[in-house]
Amino acid sequence: xxxxxxxxxxxxxxxxxxxxxxxxxxxxxxxxxxxxxxxxxxxxxxxxxxxxxxxxxxxxxxxxxxxxxxxxxxxxxxxxxxxxxxxxxxxxxxxxxxxxxxxxxxxxxxxxxxxxxxxxxxxxxxxxxxxxxxxxxxxxxxxxxxxxxxxxxxxxxxxxxxxxxxxxxxxxxxxxxxxxxxxxxxxxxxxxxxxxxxxxxxxxxxxxxxxxxxxxxxxxxxxxxxxxxxxxxxxxxxxxxxxxxxxxxxxxxxxxxxxxxxxxxxxxxxxxxxxxxxxxxxxxxxxxxxxxxxxxxxxxxxxxxxxxxxxxxxxxxxxxxxxxxxxxxxxxxxxxxxxxxxxxxxxxxxxxxxxx
Amino acid sequence: xxxxxxxxxxxxxxxxxxxxxxxxxxxxxxxxxxxxxxxxxxxxxxxxxxxxxxxxxxxxxxxxxxxxxxxxxxxxxxxxxxxxxxxxxxxxxxxxxxxxxxxxxxxxxxxxxxxxxxxxxxxxxxxxxxxxxxxxxxxxxxxxxxxxxxxxxxxxxxxxxxxxxxxxxxxxxxxxxxxxxxxxxxxxxxxxxxxxxxxxxxxxxxxxxxxxxxxxxxxxxxxxxxxxxxxxxxxxxxxxxxxxxxxxxxxxxxxxxxxxxxxxxxxxxxxxxxxxxxxxxxxxxxxxxxxxx
Numbered sequence: 001x002x003x004x005x006x007x008x009x010x011x012x013x014x015x016x017x018x019x020x021x022x023x024x025x026x027x028x029x030x031x032x033x034x035x036x037x038x039x040x041x042x043x044x045x046x047x048x049x050x051x052x053x054x055x056x057x058x059x060x061x062x063x064x065x066x067x068x069x070x071x072x073x074x075x076x077x078x079x080x081x082x083x084x085x086x087x088x089x090x091x092x093x094x095x096x097x098x099x100x101x102x103x104x105x106x107x108x109x110x111x112x113x114x115x116x117x118x119x120x121x122x123x124x125x126x127x128x129x130x131x132x133x134x135x136x137x138x139x140x141x142x143x144x145x146x147x148x149x150x151x152x153x154x155x156x157x158x159x160x161x162x163x164x165x166x167x168x169x170x171x172x173x174x175x176x177x178x179x180x181x182x183x184x185x186x187x188x189x190x191x192x193x194x195x196x197x198x199x200x201x202x203x204x205x206x207x208x209x210x211x212x213x214x215x216x217x218x219x220x221x222x223x224x225x226x227x228x229x230x231x232x233x234x235x236x237x238x239x240x241x242x243x244x245x246x247x248x249x250x251x252x253x254x255x256x257x258x259x260x261x262x263x264x265x266x267x268x269x270x271x272x273x274x275x276x277x278x279x280x281x282x283x284x285x286x287x288x289x290x291x292x293x294x295x296x297x298x299x300x301x302x303x304x305x306x307x308x309x310x311x312x313x314x315x316x317x318x319x320x321x322x323x324x325x326x327x328x329x330x331x332x333x334x335x336x337x338x339x340x341x342x343x344x345x346x347x348x349x350x351x352x353x354x355x356x
Numbered sequence: 357x358x359x360x361x362x363x364x365x366x367x368x369x370x371x372x373x374x375x376x377x378x379x380x381x382x383x384x385x386x387x388x389x390x391x392x393x394x395x396x397x398x399x400x401x402x403x404x405x406x407x408x409x410x411x412x413x414x415x416x417x418x419x420x421x422x423x424x425x426x427x428x429x430x431x432x433x434x435x436x437x438x439x440x441x442x443x444x445x446x447x448x449x450x451x452x453x454x455x456x457x458x459x460x461x462x463x464x465x466x467x468x469x470x471x472x473x474x475x476x477x478x479x480x481x482x483x484x485x486x487x488x489x490x491x492x493x494x495x496x497x498x499x500x501x502x503x504x505x506x507x508x509x510x511x512x513x514x515x516x517x518x519x520x521x522x523x524x525x526x527x528x529x530x531x532x533x534x535x536x537x538x539x540x541x542x543x544x545x546x547x548x549x550x551x552x553x554x555x556x557x558x559x560x561x562x563x564x565x566x567x568x569x570x571x572x573x574x575x576x577x578x579x580x581x582x583x584x585x586x587x588x589x590x591x592x593x594x595x596x597x598x599x600x601x602x603x604x605x606x607x608x609x610x611x612x613x614x615x616x617x618x619x620x621x622x623x624x625x626x627x628x629x630x631x632x633x634x635x636x637x638x639x640x641x642x643x644x645x646x647x648x649x
Contacts, residue, residue, distance in 0.1 A: 139626030
């Protein structure tokens with residue numbers, strides 16, 4: 001998080017507009033697009049889509065939301081899951097109470113409602129910064145989940161306080177199959193990634209980075225601090241809200257306010273820290289790591305013959321150790337996360353025959 | 357009227373328990389500028405170690421000494437593995453590192469010592485007595501005495517001993533302290549060990565009341581508003597902050613709770629702290645930071 005990164009971002013913008021027609025970067029993006037929208041929907045089976053790919057993309061999207069706030073604007077939040085919950089409950093209520101609205105509009109509106117929440121809980125950031133922000137964001141976390149649990153109107157007075165998607169269709173097409181839900185998630189993620197990319201390269205994004213790197217200097221050079229900070233909270237909450245709605249209805253199918261507990265907030269935070277702050281792509285690497293670790297542990301323990309010593313409950317305790325240790329390791333050795341490791345490898349490979 | 361006073365007193369007493377956790381934060385924040393999110397995990401680790409040893413039939417004093425030993429080892433390891441490589445990094449980075457640390461400690465403690473809920477009985481009855489109409493238990497009085505003793509000991513340690521004075525020097529100006537020959541790693545080890553002992557005391561008191569289990573580490577979250585109200589760098593502030601949070605939380609639960617059909621103590625403290633930040637960003641007793649461009 002230094003000035004050099006800001007300079008790097010500016011430089012990067014320049015190469016993109018004047019670069020060669022077919023660079024390694026563009027080729028990689030093209031391959032990724034074909035894979036995400038062409039190959040995976042055709043080849044992916046139900047297990048892969050349901051338990052690996054959909055949660056990875058949705059959590060990556062949530063990480064993206066927090067990353068815009070934390071990695072780019074330098075504002076901390078421990079309450080990401082509260083805004084995911086807001087998005088999920090808003091989607092549920094909009095689909096239920098305004099059945100004539102199409103799904104994309106509902107998702108967008110839910111995002112905006114979560115954004116409104118972000119605006120309110122972002123207000124204290126105008127006076128405080130750093131880890132002091134943990135108080136209002138923890139307040140958001142506990143207050144909003146309490147709200148959805150206490151007032152049964154939000155879950156349509158169901159006894160169990162569980163919300164489930166009334167219908168998942170778009171212009172008459174049913175999206176409830178795993179392929180349909182995958183496409184919903186992938187297309188939404190594609191749009192949001194484009195939007196995030198545009199925001200970061202706009203005036204707003206550059207102002208965010210200036211505030212992150214040195215707030216006093218940014219305000220001296222005429223950056224409207226208050227406005228930009230609030231915009232960061234709103235944009236971040238919009239992304240988180242949409243991710244929360246997708247998590248509840250495209251991945252889980254049903255949810256309640258416990259789905260979006262403090263643990264989920266920490267998970268989103270870990271995605272940003274592991275994937276790399278101030279990186280768009282890194283969120284999806286971080287999310288893949290979070291989703292895959294428990295699955296890999298489940299497979300690895302019997303393979304290594306450790307299942308005599310380690311029971312199921314202990315595996316649940318190994319996970320936080322791995323995440324925590326990895327975060328400390330990355331903060332020491334690679335503060336820009338796995339994304340920076342990844343892009344360095346790609347760069348090394350792209351000049352591979354000619355490298356030093 | 358007596359009812360109101362009883363609510364406030366009960367709140368103040370639970371506030372003291374918050375304050376005990378918050379003191380551990382203040383110690384580390386003063387000496388190294390780190391907001392140590394792992395303090396809650398230390399509370400869990402110390403209480404779990406103590407209870408496990410105690411259940412194996414060891415006498416109280418031996419359990420205490422061994423647990424303190426474990427905490428000192430933990431402090432040395434943390435200094436060597438986490439703090440030293442991260443020296444001179446931003447406070448936010450260090451905060452994130454202690455967040456990771458808290459997950460490592462919680463995971464390790466539960467992996468080695470198990471996830472069962474343990475009962476901890478310090479042998480002090482927790483039955484409310486009538487004292488001039490006030491509902492106070494022996495245990496409440498014991499907690500109050502322990503808190504006062506702890507603050508007194510810490511005040512002596514910081515004010516009168518050589519270690520304490522060098523500790524204050526580091527807190528005041530790290531660079532100047534280093535240049536007159538105070539060794540930073542040594543100070544950190546001491547401070548993390550002392551914070552560990554404070555965590556042990558807090559862990560024993562909390563464990564006695566609600567059992568030793570994972571939720572002990574969540575006490576850390578309630579310490580956040582306490583610190584914000586009291587100021588991050590003041591031990592008296594932590595006590596006063598704890599008392600304010602405890603009392604207002606109890607009052608809010610009784611008087612605001614029925615109006616909104618639910619217990620508000622889950623979130624009330626955070627909103628209170630946020631409101632407080634808007635008026636006094638440095639807390640009641642905190643120092644005003646000076647910003648350089």
